[in-house]
Amino acid sequence: DVKVTQSSRYLVKRTGEKVFLECVQDMDHENMFWYRQDPGLGLRLIYFSYDVKMKEKGDIPEGYSVSREKKERFSLILESASTNQTSMYLCASSWIGQGQIYEQYFGPGTRLTVT
């Protein structure tokens, strides 16, 4: 079974703090993704990475950065947390297809509250 784990299920941080969300996958997937999920808005892609040290902006990258130093680990960084970043954050991973599209495997999510 593919496993994607996230470092925390619940996190409470103060405005202005630097926040690290960690994601680890154990299936040697090339692709990794960070989404945020908000009621009524569905999932929105923040960043994704298709290889170590490679990253691409998604739909809503402002206020976030990412790091991928090892293939299995993908970190999301909030440089200076703000209240509008209170959300559920979901990490996912998938293989890169050769003419095939592969589904994503998701972690359980981190519910971040910024006060």
Add this chain to the structure above:
Amino acid sequence: AQSVTQLGSHVSVSEGALVLLRCNYSSSVPPYLFWYVQYPNQGLQLLLKYTSAATLVKGINGFEAEFKKSETSFHLTKPSAHMSDAAEYFCAVKSTLTFGKGTMLLVSP
């Protein structure tokens, strides 16, 4: 750009009734389409995917979806709802996964 539209943010059915969750896509190329389910306080898990091999796709837990190119639709169905099907369902297109906004399925006894 590819996009998906899910009609209805909430759908309510009685236990044993037909489940129909609607998804329409826009894509200028043959799409890859997915349905995911999210149970409370969990991540998303794949229900089924369409990759052009067959228009009727069977997934887990008795769900299936039919790809209709003429209608640009990929609706999710289940003949008989169970209480355990209560969850949020997401339609998605292609592999970076543009998601719909989700449909919450409520099942009453």
